[in-house]
Amino acid sequence: MSIQLGLINNLVVNEIAYEGAYLTDAQGNGEVFLKKEELPEGLSINQTLDVFVYEEQGNLTATTKTPIAQLGDFALLQVTSINKVGAFVDLGIGKELLVPFNEQKPKFELSRSYLVKLYLDKASQRLCGSSNLNKFVKQESDRIKKSQEVSIIVAGRTDLGFKVIVNNEFWGMIFTDQVFKPLFIGQKLQAYVAKVREDGKLDIRLSKPGVAGSSELSDVIYEKLVSENGVIHLGDKSDPVAIKKMFGCSKANFKRAIGHLFKEGKIDLAATKISLIK
CATH class of the missing domain: 2.40.50.140 (Nucleic acid-binding proteins)
Structure with missing residues (x-):
């Protein structure tokens, strides 16, 4: 494999000079320069290094520093x-x-x-x-499915919610009523496909859909109860804003999660309070 510009490459030390080291790929092809001040202590010929390759004054140059992003990111x-x-x-x-x-x-x-x-x-x-x-993100998805877990990057805010880049390839949207925690441009998260529209556009949600999501939130609520000596002053009649502030979820998801805990016999329910059964 040849040396790849804009990516971290695993290269071989071919020569060590006063000004730095010269690196090649495993087959001895190509050559990049690593400056003296970045040479690891005890560096030897034929040792391999992970380096990011960039261009400087028309020449391929290497650095042991980790870039914020690489080619394609x-x-x-x-x-x-x-x-x-x-x-x-x-x-x-x-x-x-x-x-x-x-x-x-x-x-x-x-x-x-x-x-x-x-x-x-x-x-x-x-x-x-x-x-x-x-230029780089497609408007419609041709291979993403409903409920699929995906990686997202928050790309911008609109009147409807947040535009996100899904799997580094497709546009998606998290609607405002599905946003239960702070989001910022450039943020990278795991999320789930709520809906694939007929035109191929993707509706994205931050929590797992259905029973799986309720179960996961139930675990979070249970751990919170343990840390709060068995009582939380929130219930199925509580203000949605208070629920969102504490758990970052909608009132509907909260009610499903505490219902799950109640059916398991782990909690008692009141209008504005839940408590552990000890």
Whole structure:
């Protein structure tokens, strides 16, 4: 396998010089330079290193620092400078990532953070970033199923709720009535598909659907009861805002979960109180 720009590569130390080390892939192909100040103590010829490969002044360069994101990833990155070719965002390795002006939607402002996709520019073969997310995210899913667990990245807020990128590939929506904890742009979470619409668009929820979700919430409530000496002043007549504040869930899900605990004989129920049966 050849050396891959924009990714962490496992490379072999081919030569150690005063200015640094030269690394190749396992077959001895290609060559990247690792600066002297990043050489691990006791480094030897033929030792392997995990390094991130980027381009510096037209040459492939390696770093042992871990980047915030790699080629193909979406990440929330902060703008560090802007010049005549575009904006530069912090990648966490001391080398900024270029986001060309024509890839900025909206136009970037200094010191602000934006969700960007890391891609390889075909013309220049340079690692770049883009906030024009519709170029990389599909509007309709062709292989996601209802109730499937998925990975999501929060991409933006709308009047309906939060737009999310599902499995790094498709757009999805978490509607406002399904948001029971703080969400922020760039946040990565595990979630579940509530519905696949006829047009292929995805409705996403943060909690597990059905019995599985109620059971999981029941465990959280039970642990809270134990930590609160067996009593919580919430019940099936309590204010939904108070329930959301304590457990980050809807009142309907809360009622299902405490109903599950009641049927198991673990709690007593009152209008605004639940208590452990000891």
